[in-house]
Amino acid sequence: MRLPIRSRAAKGLLRPDRQQAGGSMAKAIGLSVALFALWLTLSGFFKPFLLMLGVLSCLLTLYLAFRMKLLDDEAVPIQLRPALLLYWGWLGGEIFKSAMAVSKIILAREMALQQQLIAVPVTQKTDMGHVIFANSITLTPGTVTVETRPGLFLVHALTESAADADGFAEMGRRVAEIEAR
Numbered sequence: 001m002r003l004p005i006r007s008r009a010a011k012g013l014l015r016p017d018r019q020q021a022g023g024s025m026a027k028a029i030g031l032s033v034a035l036f037a038l039w040l041t042l043s044g045f046f047k048p049f050l051l052m053l054g055v056l057s058c059l060l061t062l063y064l065a066f067r068m069k070l071l072d073d074e075a076v077p078i079q080l081r082p083a084l085l086l087y088w089g090w091l092g093g094e095i096f097k098s099a100m101a102v103s104k105i106i107l108a109r110e111m112a113l114q115q116q117l118i119a120v121p122v123t124q125k126t127d128m129g130h131v132i133f134a135n136s137i138t139l140t141p142g143t144v145t146v147e148t149r150p151g152l153f154l155v156h157a158l159t160e161s162a163a164d165a166d167g168f169a170e171m172g173r174r175v176a177e178i179e180a181r
Helices: 005-010 015-043 048-067 078-107 127-139 165-180
Strands: 116-121 143-149 152-157
Touching: 015 048, 078 127, 078 165, 116 165, 127 143, 127 152, 127 165
Parallel strands: none
Antiparallel strands: 116 152, 143 152
16 A cells, blocks of 8 residues: 655655755765866866856756766765865875886886785775775876775785885775775
């Protein structure tokens, strides 16, 4: 026997949908702001007509994402914002230091390569945390995440110093902090 919609609403059974709608609205706003910021950065146009076209293209993209049911925590991770910005700053410094080390090896008369594959333990609990950690390893010059398995990544390191377990542990800890916030 079906209950009429009014009786379900009166009993408060529709509240979770309202909460999801609020979260979905926050994700939609976050995605639209991010899309417009990206559009503005890549185009560099500040003329009113072109700004209007940029807003319209972002709204169309947002509409399509909504229709495709893509506004979830994985697609629009608004919970990661503040901590992720700090992490990007730290990661940028690590990428620079690693790039300098790899450049020294490449420019040396005899390249001192000590390539190795190492298993890096993964402590992140979400798929987003795994992706951030694996991509951070790959973005750092001299290391590439080759394979992912439950609980560990297989990483190719160009040198012995790039295969430093403490460096991977620090990176993993920082990514886990982003996840926790």
